[in-house]
Amino acid sequence: MKATVPKRLGYCQEGDRNSLPQEAVLAMTRPKAPTLQTVASAVGVDVSTVSRVLNSAADERERWASAETVARILVTAAELGYRRNPHGASLRTARSLQVGVIVPRLQDFVLATIFEGIDEAASEHGYAAFVTNSLDDPAQREARVAQLLDRRVDGIILCDARREDPLLRKLAAQRVPFVLASRTSDTYPGAFADDAQGGHLAAEHLAANGYTDVAVIAGPDYASTANLRIEGFRAGLEAHGLSLPEHRLVRTGFDAAAGRAGVDQLLAQGPAPDAIFATNDFAAIGAIGGLREHGLRVPEDVGIVGYNDTPLAASLPVPMTTIRSPMLDVGRTAFGLLESVIAGGHPTSVALTPTLIVRESTMSSAPTPA
Amino acid sequence: MKATVPKRLGYCQEGDRNSLPQEAVLAMTRPKAPTLQTVASAVGVDVSTVSRVLNSAADERERWASAETVARILVTAAELGYRRNPHGASLRTARSLQVGVIVPRLQDFVLATIFEGIDEAASEHGYAAFVTNSLDDPAQREARVAQLLDRRVDGIILCDARREDPLLRKLAAQRVPFVLASRTSDTYPGAFADDAQGGHLAAEHLAANGYTDVAVIAGPDYASTANLRIEGFRAGLEAHGLSLPEHRLVRTGFDAAAGRAGVDQLLAQGPAPDAIFATNDFAAIGAIGGLREHGLRVPEDVGIVGYNDTPLAASLPVPMTTIRSPMLDVGRTAFGLLESVIAGGHPTSVALTPTLIVRESTMSSAPTPA
DNA sequence: CACCCGCACACAAACGTTTGTGTGATTACG
């Protein structure tokens, strides 16, 4: 009997199953899917012919069978509801048409969006995409990568790369196809938003609006995104004759709690700055909360610039100036790069351009100039 | 040629590959993974023995081979780095150890968290989980489910069920193992937060704090979550002698923009309510923004209760009262139920209890009673 | 001593594909 089921899985016994009339049992069991063989014998040809016809592009089909046979194969496959069994195919071809994605945390809006882009592109190209959290923990990410490799994914997209990342070197040594997304590392190819430019835009905007004493609340220093945004921001300030002194830069994290903590740190060191650039919208929201707790108002007392243009930014009590980065495209592009690597190519990284979205959080003077 | 790659992504041609010396090319190619056969001949036994030993629990192994053979198999498998090929296994067993998850949208913090729970549980049980968006669009979700089925997933978790859902009936008729999560529908089993109770808690809290004219901004009516929260809320109000008149209930959506729109709708109909219960934290944040635009302050003029206890809620300028629902557990439980269904069981739905988190957004009178 | 049983394995048959290599029949060509 085929119906052996692992017992350890608290399997509802259903002793009645055997007492039912035969057809009832048959009705309960899922009818097994038609295979190439089913279609082949229905049409009266060999499985190989069916396989070739079904796997060819529409205009290539007649290379493998006569027009009439092609038609018969197509219609019987359709009416039998034939669907290729990916396990058989993958076993034969050693390609799974599956890719894995590692993100720091899927709860993070930015990463979720990037994955949406990856998933869209993957699905359009006949791939399926797995995603899992690494929680930015080296042990966890290594374990997750191992799981993906055990699943025989064709490639991996890493969204949690660090600078000097040993895991990447290991993957490269094992010739595992992979690309990066969101965060850069060394010279491995990947899809990124141009974070330096984003930082630059933020700085220019603040400088142009008369802010002179600006501070930055940034994410952890193992994330290239934070680093590049700071670098670009600093360069932008300097281009306008301003600077970012060390005590005006605090590094906390990417979430709201981190933003609040960042403000506490800044204010503990002296007077409040004119404006704060947070490298993440959520941190920015937390910062606004922190400022309020210290009796400071946005934008009257302190201007705020966030990053990513989360949907929230526009709907906040004080709509927030922020840098919009093309997260969905980062994801789509990353998948494209991975596909190229899988095909044996050596693509180069792609940087997508961010844009500045100006809203009220940096309008202390604009509406009613003092 | 398989190597068709979208040109738009500057894909490096690599004509040089053919000009390299033969060994160099061989060195570039990934060494093929050891199979059962590799291990078997290294040890000097049959593949079947290796398979049985490797697939048995530690204390069951000696049923299949002598202690010495078991040990030899184990160490050679380890030092060869043997990893079972899932395609071969799945082909044979007709089980993929993969499950699919359909969510309305992964960008939504709530759904991302539920998926995290599913993924955790799945991974612990040797399964891998796919997730994709349905965008709450019937055509899209049907297409996604079909893709999952084509991948031969062992079961599906649907987080976007609707009331009277034809897709669910279809799946049930085809005997596809599936469970629901987050949203209920008919009597299909699933894991949910007890949304009625959550609504009740919100109502009780508002009533107990002296609010009498309360309004609700809710999500779309095809989502059971919104409906149950409203139902529970209404019941809670009535238990305290209050009521929810029709014009105090507006249905928009789950995001910040929807919350803003909800406030506009409410205020267009007359005076502002005492308090607003939004069935989602993001909608609540949007509502706060909308209120501010109308010159109303939270909590001085209007109290706000959100839902889900998003991390943001605690760090908002005015920390928000909200209902915490155990999203991660919803995910974990959903996977457990699915596993049971896959094993042939008929589990019953599980409702997890939410808790009220009181913060400043409903403290107009509490700190300084008028 | 004949017998049976359990042990420790081996054998072999699938599962559903893909793809290299036949093979008859028809067509084309010199």
Next chain:
DNA sequence: CGTAATCACACAAACGTTTGTGTGCGGGTG
């Protein structure tokens, strides 16, 4: 008209597992 090329297929061998069944051997029993 003979030969070669082409067509329209069929055959068969993998890919790596899992699992039902077979088998020789040693030891215990009657």
